[in-house]
Amino acid sequence: MIPCVTLNTGHAMPVLGLGTGSSRTPEDLPATILHAVRLGYRHLDTASLYGTEAAVGAAVRSGAVASRADLFVTSKLWIADAHPGRVVPALRESLGRLGLDYLDLFLVHWPVARDDDDDEENRLVPFDMEGVWRGMEECHRLGLARAIGVSNFSAAKMAKLLDLAQVPPAVNQVEMNVGWRQEKLREVCAANGVVVIAFSPLGAHGSDWGSNAVMESDVLRDVAATRGKTIAQVALRWLHEQGVGFVARSFNKERMKQNMDIFDWELNEDDKENIMQIPQRRACQGEYFVSPNGPYKSLQELWDGEI
Ligand SMILES: NC(=O)C1=CN([C@@H]2O[C@H](COP(=O)(O)OP(=O)(O)OC[C@H]3O[C@@H](n4cnc5c(N)ncnc54)[C@H](OP(=O)(O)O)[C@@H]3O)[C@@H](O)[C@H]2O)C=CC1
Numbered sequence: 001m002i003p004c005v006t007l008n009t010g011h012a013m014p015v016l017g018l019g020t021g022s023s024r025t026p027e028d029l030p031a032t033i034l035h036a037v038r039l040g041y042r043h044l045d046t047a048s049l050y051g052t053e054a055a056v057g058a059a060v061r062s063g064a065v066a067s068r069a070d071l072f073v074t075s076k077l078w079i080a081d082a083h084p085g086r087v088v089p090a091l092r093e094s095l096g097r098l099g100l101d102y103l104d105l106f107l108v109h110w111p112v113a114r115d116d117d118d119d120e121e122n123r124l125v126p127f128d129m130e131g132v133w134r135g136m137e138e139c140h141r142l143g144l145a146r147a148i149g150v151s152n153f154s155a156a157k158m159a160k161l162l163d164l165a166q167v168p169p170a171v172n173q174v175e176m177n178v179g180w181r182q183e184k185l186r187e188v189c190a191a192n193g194v195v196v197i198a199f200s201p202l203g204a205h206g207s208d209w210g211s212n213a214v215m216e217s218d219v220l221r222d223v224a225a226t227r228g229k230t231i232a233q234v235a236l237r238w239l240h241e242q243g244v245g246f247v248a249r250s251f252n253k254e255r256m257k258q259n260m261d262i263f264d265w266e267l268n269e270d271d272k273e274n275i276m277q278i279p280q281r282r283a284c285q286g287e288y289f290v291s292p293n294g295p296y297k298s299l300q301e302l303w304d305g306e307i
């Protein structure tokens with residue numbers, strides 16, 4: 001059984017979710033996600049960007065669980081829709097692809113806006129945080145999203161959002177793993193009742209921009225050997241003990257199951273101290289969201305600037 005954390009809306013969110021964002025999805029994705037639900041996954045993470053909403057929706061509607069309320073479904077607003085008048089329509093389009101009438105959690109995918117859908121041009125434009133958040137609040141008010149939140153928001157952007165929000169964000173989903181601990185951001189979130197969800201908890205191992213810092217860490221290999229666990233299990237258990245949620249992706253039946261088997265044992269003090277020695281480096285740099293014409297002219301502005 002996967003434990004839950006309570007969001008600031010009062011809703012329970014299973015701490016472990018199944019990630020479905022990948023540049024390589026299996027042909028039988030609906031069956032793969034359904035298998036995860038049968039194994040006991042109750043939280044599914046998708047986004048309009050991923051092209052996996054239909055498969056997630058099919059698993060939710062499959063009858064594998066007694067009722068829709070037994071599953072927690074997250075999707076995200078892509079940057080082409082991060083404009084005040086586009087937020088509610090974009091969520092309705094996501095719900096259409098999912099075949100559902102509400103999301104449990106809707107996230108602003110990045111603090112970035114693009115002026116059209118043309119990937120090659122990559123026309124980034126200033127992100128209207130207040131206007132977009134008002135759209136998110138409308139989604140919440142309409143009952144289309146039980147909880148609303150953000151993703152890839154730095155500590156400074158969180159502070160600005162918290163200041164302008166009428167409905168405070170429930171979640172900030174960010175890269176977090178033993179190789180990128182996010183200590184400063186976690187402090188801001190904890191102080192304001194915002195739950196952090198770790199994406200790429202295994203360092204996005206094997207993806208184009210992924211890193212080996214988690215899955216090929218000597219420290220984790222040693223801890224795993226002494227605990228009789230796998231490296232992935234140690235990496236996920238560490239996140240659980242940090243009090244955050246996490247979305248891990250595996251489309252392999254054995255590894256999906258393995259990633260759930262982390263809730264009935266603990267790391268000891270030595271393990272945790274050793275893990276704290278792992279060098280820190282962000283894997284998901286975000287170069288795609290930086291452009292010479294702004295609004296973020298450098299990675300520093302994207303990650304540290306207020307807007
Ligand atoms: N909000 C955002 O901007 C972002 C959100 N995300 C979300 O987070 C999810 C997870 O992050 P993601 O970047 O996919 O990467 P993860 O850190 O979850 O790593 C996924 C990789 O690890 C492998 N893996 C999974 N479990 C194990 C295991 N037990 N042992 C060995 N290898 C394993 C998978 O391969 P295999 O399938 O073969 O097991 C896959 O190659 C995404 O799917 C997406 O839903 C991700 C990036 C950005």
Ligand SMILES: O=C[C@H](O)[C@@H](O)[C@@H](O)[C@H](O)C(=O)O
Nearest residue numbers: 021022047049109110284288
């Ligand atoms: O080009 C940009 C990247 O694809 C980035 O958008 C993704 O890593 C995304 O945040 C995700 O959720 O997977």
